[in-house]
Amino acid sequence: MPKISKRVVDAAAPTDRRFYVWDDQIKGFGLLVLPTGVKSYIFQYRTPEARERRATIGKHGSLTAEEARDKADEMRGAVKAGRDPLDEKQQRRKAATVNDVLDIYLESEAFKAKAVGTRATDKGRINRHLKPLLGKLHVDALRPGDLSKAYASIRDGKTAIREKMGKRGLARVRGGEGAARKSLRLLRSTFAWAVTEKLIGSNPAKDFKTSVDGVREVILDDAAAYGRLFKTLDVMDAEKRVRQPVADAIRVIALTGARRGEVAGLKWTHVNLKTGMLTLPPASHKTGGKTGKPRIIGLPTAAQALIARQPAGDPDDFVFSPAKGEGPVVLSKIWNKVRVEAKLPDRIGLHGLRHSLASHMAMAGAQASEIMTALGHRDLATSQKYVHWAEDARQAIAEKGASVALAGLASSKGEPKADVVPLKGGAL
Structure with a gap:
C-alpha cells in the first residue's frame, strides 16, 4: 500500500468497478475511485461499540491529498479518544444555526413584549446585520473571531444597503460603530434568552466586549x-x-x-x-x-x-x-x-x-x-x-471665561500679551 499523494491520486485510473487505494501511514485513510472518474477521500474506522463506519472526507479537487490526510489524522485522534467522527458530523448538521435562534426569538413572547419601536429597530438589526453575517453558522461552533469579524463588518459599513420598503418607503442601512455595538449586544442578549429557553447549551457571545456608549456630543447647545x-x-x-x-x-x-x-x-x-x-x-x-x-x-x-x-x-x-x-x-x-x-x-x-x-x-x-x-x-x-459631561463642560467654559482675565494678568506683570483664542462652539 502506498502513501496517498497527488502522484498516487493522479495515477489511480477509473475502471468498470469502484475500488479503494489505502494509505500505508494512517490506518483507515483511503481514496475511493468510481467508474465515473470521481475520486473521494475517505476514512474507515470502528466506533467504541465496534461498529464499522466509513466517513467521506471530501472530493479530490475540493481537497488536496495533504489536506485530506490532515483531516483523516484528526478523525483518527477522535476515534482514539472514544468519539465517533461521523456521528458528530451528523449531529452538527442538526445543530441550531444563528438563523434558527434568531427566527425563534422573533416569534417569541419575549420579543413581542418589547415596545413597538424597539421591536422594529431590533428586527432591522437582525435581518440587515446579524443574519447576513452570522446566520449560517452553528451557534455551538461560533468563535470570538467570528463575532469580531461581524462587528468590524457592521462598523465599516459592509452591510450598508438602500432597501425599498413598500411603494414609497426607503430604508437606508448605514452601519457604523453604534450599529455594530448595538447589534452584537442584541445577539448576546438573544443567546442569553435562548439558553434560558434551553434552545442552546451556552452563550458564545457572553464574554464578547463592545465599546461603551457615551453621551452623544451633538445636541442643541443653546x-x-x-x-x-x-x-x-x-x-x-x-x-x-x-x-x-x-x-x-x-x-x-x-x-x-x-x-x-x-x-x-x-x-x-x-x-x-x-x-x-x-x-x-x-x-x-x-x-x-x-x-x-x-x-x-x-x-x-x-x-x-x-x-x-x-x-x-x-x-x-x-x-x-x-x-x-x-x-x-x-x-x-x-x-x-x-x-x-x-x-x-x-x-x-x-x-x-x-x-x-x-x-x-x-x-x-x-x-x-x-x-x-x-x-x-x-x-x-x-x-x-451626563453629570460628568456637564462637569467637563463647566470646566471648559470656566477656562474660556478666564482667558481674558489671564491675558490681563500677564500684561500687568510685563509679560508679552497672550492671544485669546476662542474655543470652538457646539457641544462640549
Whole structure:
C-alpha cells in the first residue's frame, strides 16, 4: 500500500468497478475511485461499540491529498479518544444555526413584549446585520473571531444597503460603530434568552466586549437652536408642509426628552392631563421589559397644551394620529427636512433632542437621580454620564471665561500679551 499523494491520486485510473487505494501511514485513510472518474477521500474506522463506519472526507479537487490526510489524522485522534467522527458530523448538521435562534426569538413572547419601536429597530438589526453575517453558522461552533469579524463588518459599513420598503418607503442601512455595538449586544442578549429557553447549551457571545456608549456630543447647545427648531416647525405647519400631529409630536419630544417611540406610540389611555403625567406600561417603553415597571413622564405646561389640542379619541387610539394605516405616526421622514431648514447640526437625530434635554438639565445642576427619573433610564450609571459631561463642560467654559482675565494678568506683570483664542462652539 502506498502513501496517498497527488502522484498516487493522479495515477489511480477509473475502471468498470469502484475500488479503494489505502494509505500505508494512517490506518483507515483511503481514496475511493468510481467508474465515473470521481475520486473521494475517505476514512474507515470502528466506533467504541465496534461498529464499522466509513466517513467521506471530501472530493479530490475540493481537497488536496495533504489536506485530506490532515483531516483523516484528526478523525483518527477522535476515534482514539472514544468519539465517533461521523456521528458528530451528523449531529452538527442538526445543530441550531444563528438563523434558527434568531427566527425563534422573533416569534417569541419575549420579543413581542418589547415596545413597538424597539421591536422594529431590533428586527432591522437582525435581518440587515446579524443574519447576513452570522446566520449560517452553528451557534455551538461560533468563535470570538467570528463575532469580531461581524462587528468590524457592521462598523465599516459592509452591510450598508438602500432597501425599498413598500411603494414609497426607503430604508437606508448605514452601519457604523453604534450599529455594530448595538447589534452584537442584541445577539448576546438573544443567546442569553435562548439558553434560558434551553434552545442552546451556552452563550458564545457572553464574554464578547463592545465599546461603551457615551453621551452623544451633538445636541442643541443653546436657546437659539431651540428657537430655530420651534420656528421652523411653526412655519412648516402653517404652510401645510408638515402635518400638525407630526410637528406636535416633535415639539413634545424636544420639551420632555421622551424617546421617539414613546411619543409616536402614545395612546390616550396613557395620558392624564389633570395631573400632567403620562404613564407608559412596561410594554410601551424601552426598559419596561427588563424592569417590569411603568414609565412616568412629567409634562411641562407647553407639552400639556400640545397634547390637549389633539383630536380626542378612544383610549387605545394614538394621541398623534397617523396619516394612514393603523401604526403609530412616522416622524423620521420629516425630521431631516426640519433639521436642515432650522440649520441644526448635521448629525443630530430625534434622539439627539433627548440627549439635549438631559445635557442641559445636568448643566443646570440636576443630579443623576433627577435625570434618571426624567428620562426613564434603567440604571443610575447612564444618567451619571451626563453629570460628568456637564462637569467637563463647566470646566471648559470656566477656562474660556478666564482667558481674558489671564491675558490681563500677564500684561500687568510685563509679560508679552497672550492671544485669546476662542474655543470652538457646539457641544462640549
